[in-house]
Amino acid sequence: MPQPTLGAFFKQGPAKRGRVPMDGTAREGAMPAPETRKKAKKTTAPRSRATSSAALSGAAAPSYTPLEQQILALKEAHPDVLLLVEVGYKMKMVGEDAHTASRILNIACFSERNLATAMIPVPRLAVHVKRLVAHGLKVGVCRQTETRALKAATEHANRPFARELTGLYTSSTWIDDIDAVQALEEVGAEQIVLAVAECAEVGIAALDVATGAITYDAFRDDAMRTELETRLAHLVPQELLLPTHLSEDTRRAVRAYTAVHPNVRIEHVADCDHISTRLGELYSGTALASVLAYAPATQAAFVYLVQYLGAFQLTSAFATCANYCAFTDRASMRLNGHTLANLELLRTREGKVQGTLFAHLDHCKTPMGKRRLRAWLRRPLLQANRIAERLDAVDCLRVRRAAVLHTIPSMLVRIPDLARGLSRIAYGLAAPTELATVLLSLHRITHTFPDVHSPLDAHTASPVVDRAIADLGAARECVARFLDRISIPDARNNDKVGMFPTASENVLACRDMLAEDEAQFVAHLEAARTTLHRPKLQYTSVSGVENLIEVRASDVPRTPADWVRISSTKLVVRFHTPAIVRLSKLREQHRELLAEGGKVMYADFLREVAQAYAAMHCVVEAVALLDALSSLAAVASLPGYVRPTVQDGAPHLALTQFRHPVSETRTAAYVPNDIALGGAAPHAVLLTGANMGGKSSTARAIALVVILAQMGSFVPCADAQLTPHDAIMTRMGAHDELVSGKSTFMVEAEETAHILKTATPKTMVLLDEFGRGTSTFDGTALAYAVLESFLAQQAPPRVLFITHYMALGALVDAYPKTLCAMHLAVKLEGPEHVVFLHKLVDGLAQGSLGMYVALLAGLPRELVACARQRAASMDRRRVAAYSALVHALVHTPLQAPPLLRAMTSLAACRGQCHDA
Incomplete structure (x- = not known):
């Protein structure tokens, strides 16, 4: 700029x-x-x-x-x-x-x-x-x-x-106090500033300013910057720090991100050559040792981030190693940015939270719980034993057999955003009223289970819940000690002097001086009484002006000439004497000195509280965990939800009577379906059906059930059996990238190429209508080749391939053990009416039924009738062309000289087919 x-x-x-x-x-x-x-x-x-x-x-x-x-x-x-x-x-x-x-x-x-x-x-x-x-x-x-x-x-x-x-x-560094009212979409949302660096790899470092959470990573990326886009989609930073020298591929990815998020702020930072030296200047202790162990690109990103946030006085979070977390976690499923968007996990295509899977799952009562639930949804678990542990915890909170579990719901009520409050304390920004709110809330939480001193004391039948309940008491002693040192009523009034019953020497000296000032005011009042011959005269205060002497209007001529007139009414005139003016100035100086002493005392106390950050943060993490688990327990109690069975073994997926968790809430007559992939069943499904028949929704429902199961949630099925999936990759929806100069087909082809390169036997792949945006023959051929490339693998991923190209049905015969055809049934009622049954059945569909859908969309009947005639004509020409092709093949001798004529004949027939 x-x-x-x-x-x-x-x-x-x-x-x-x-x-x-x-x-x-x-x-x-x-x-x-x-x-x-x-x-x-x-x-x-x-x-x-x-x-x-x-x-x-x-x-x-x-x-x-x-x-x-x-x-x-x-x-x-x-x-x-x-x-x-x-x-x-x-x-x-x-x-x-x-x-x-x-x-x-x-x-x-x-x-x-x-x-x-x-x-x-x-x-x-x-x-x-x-x-x-x-x-x-x-x-x-x-x-x-x-x-x-x-x-x-x-x-x-x-x-x-x-x-x-x-x-x-800035938008990412502004931290509301914990009592600030936020919109529904903002509650629990991250407030992230992210730095990008490039060496041999791409490195990122990000700080969630509101909570102090730090995320870092280093990775090799392709020209599309798919990995960078994935991290941006997961973290959703509000501010990006970009060094001067950055590749055009990375800049293009940033432009694509800001096109979708126009309010993101871009800050350009100067390059840094001596990274290790600069880190030594910015870091110390164990935090320095940790950062020096990271990849060079990550180290550079940390330099940019810490240098930038130094001007905002927000670097204290980097001193706590417990705040650091690597983005790449081998124990979690990979959901790239396209999958997050296509499955509408966190935001709808309109950018709203309502209507997403997160909104459906969110029964959290605290902002910390919302953040934890969102993190689980972004990174479902990959290890079957950890999934089972979380499912045990959810089931434990659902049935509440242990007595201690009945206390958790009431404990979670009226808890402020303690993560934000702790961050403001660590940054030195918390006001006394915020500090009091945080300490009182922590005191209530830490004394919820006074008899639980270790996980063995909880007896809930879930190790996860036992540990969380034990962690609730981690800061019990230090919080009680802090509360003993302050006066809560004075802290609520933001009185930095009065909130400390035991004051410093400077504050005591200021109090003594103010007491002496008040004594002089009292002595001077006696002199004023003598002057005015009014033994009962008292000071008065009006509009914030103190120590006024009120004189009746009739007595004003008897007042000394050096008295200063301050204000008057019809009945009285108010004065300050020269002594009062002098004493008022002196008292104001002493009050300001006292206020400065209070600020120093409060700042020292705030730093002392911040030193107990680790213990208090442990309590906040336990609250977040219990709140998120309670939210999943509420989902598990919904009708038609069952506990999935997730076990290691040969990759497979078997869902009985599965439903779309969000769509079923919008209709009273949702039609459930069955699906089996892998194991004894084929690994891939060729899914066809009419326009608006529900193909994409069905595929999304399958993917969402897998995500729910692996994040440790009950699922909307009659039964669910699966092995852990390492990723869900999607190519769905049609959109271009005008910023990058890419057409719809180019975008689809690039995304599909990335899936082909990175999918593993444990991956689920959703490809929706790949091949559109180009000619019918090219699209059909490419779709055929892409699907066959998956089928030809010795250990293919689970694939849901949605298409209107019926020619791909030939692959079912070519790969009968790997691919099966299914479609969503419809019922035709006359030439103009169609009923969508939404039932998944075997075999290829009758067709796309585009004419019926066109009528439903409101196109004129005359126009649709004309289109039907044109379609019939094209179909007749196509049949004739293929008949000519077959005739040419049958009647052409196989001798070498006539073979050239046969190839010429075939080329001519191909041209006729193309024209048809």
Whole structure:
């Protein structure tokens, strides 16, 4: 993104008197103080095209106030950031930033002296920053780092407040507090920034900012960048870090990803040559040793990621080795990006969560459980014993025979996003009220099972559940210790001083000074009573102004001349005496010192809590596990769901009365089906049928049942027997890639080529109507060749091959033990009506029945009748052409000279067939 010059960035406007808030802090932005006004007139902004043009034309360069100079300097230091600068009770944006914020936030943009300006109230800062980063912007917050009273006591009283960048945010690095309300689609969703690097391999490193989870990988990839696309589809990063030197293949994959996810933010980072040296500067201890063991491409990705997040102060997560997880896990099924999309596991084709398999499975009560369930769905298990363990746990929670299991549902209620809360504590961002919420929630959880000290104490008949219940008490002692040191009511009020009953020496000294201030106020009140001859006189406070002395209007002439009039009504006039003015300033300084001391105490306490991250994280992981298992237990209790039998052995799949888990919820008359692949049954099915007959839905249902079984869920079947599948690969749906300049057929051919290269005997392959997008003969021939390439393998994968090319039925005769033909039955009622029975039966279909479906779609009857006549004519020509071909073969002698004439005759017949 090119950076504008200052002259282009800051839109000049006519001089305009600034608005001054009641506390006077914004007066620095309206007019410089008298002693600095002369100096301000001599100072101009750094030269730019705009100021140079003004000089050439004879126009005077703009004269900036000290505050404007300060904002210009901040913007020059951070040119690619939309800056919000704290000025009094407002956050101010200037120049092009003001115009951008005005458009996005729907707020006013106006000229204030030399700069276009937009402002928002400080209390609404979080709301507006979240809206800005959602539009892909990098937003910086510049805070006043001086307080009014302490600044007034220094020699710099007439200068602008010191300001500096205190917060930097993007869509992936903005962390809501745990009480923030989120949309349904966002609950439990990841907030990931991902770095890509290339050496001999492609490397990635990603941080889920909300939870602190770190994912890494290194892999060799093809020109299509299928492996990279798969990782992007699984992780769904909101921000991508790309080095300067990146191959065109990788850039093309990134462009394809951002075309589908237009709100993804791209950040370009500088290349790094000395990776190991830089890692030594960024890491230490066991974390450094772990990262140095990774592949060079992964190390480079970590350098880019940690360097970038350093500006956001979000690097503390990298110090905890427990947060690291390799993306490539040999113990999980491979589901590439195409499969995730084609089976609508996490998002529908419209980009919604509702209607997906995840939405159907999601009965979780906590955000942590939702994340865990989503992770299980992305990576189903591969080992039969681990699948059985998880199924045992689900069944255990379903029947709840053990007494302790009846407590889990109530424990999971009203638990906030503890993973996000722990991350905010680790980053030093948690407010006292958030800290109190996290500690109280952990205290309740850790005391749910006070008598369980080890897995042997749980007695639930499931080792997985036993371990999780035992882990709930991992942080019991440390959480209780932290709670003993703070006052919850004061923490709820974000009182960083009052929340600590035992204060530091600095805080105690400040409290003593404030007590002395109050004593002086009391002593001065006695003097005021004597002056006014009012022995019962008391201080009053109005509109936040303290220690006011109210005098009846009739008694005002008797007040001393040096008393300062503050406010009045018809009956009374309120004053501050010179002593009260002096004492108020002194008290305000002591209060600000006390507040600073409270901040230091709270920051120290927060760091101490963060040191217990591992124990508290163990509790949160146990909650996530139990919540996700409980969600699957709720699914297992649905009518028609059974426990699958997953065993090692020769690859096979046998489903009885299987159903599509999502589609069956939308209809009251869902038709179940049976399927058998592998073992004694053929390994492949040639699936034909009418348009709209349900072929694709049936194939998806089979794949979804396999995924459910291997993620440890009960399945919508009467019976399910299978061996673990190492992958499910799909080629379904028709779409092009205009960004890459690829046609629909090119995309399908590339995806099919990848499947042919990577499928194993343990893989399930779904190919839906491969061969469309080109001529009928080419499509049929390619589909025939692709299917035969699977059938000819000594140990083929399980294949569901959906097609309208009936010529492929010849392969059933050629490979009777490996391939069988099935179709979805229909019932024809006259020339215009068809009933889809959705029943899977043996044999090839009668045809595609496109004319019937065309009528259902609303095409005019006359048009369809014309099409029927044309189809009949084409069929007659085709029969005649093939008859001529057979005649030529029968009547051509096999001698060498006539053979050439026979080949010529065959070529002519082929041309007739092609024309037909």
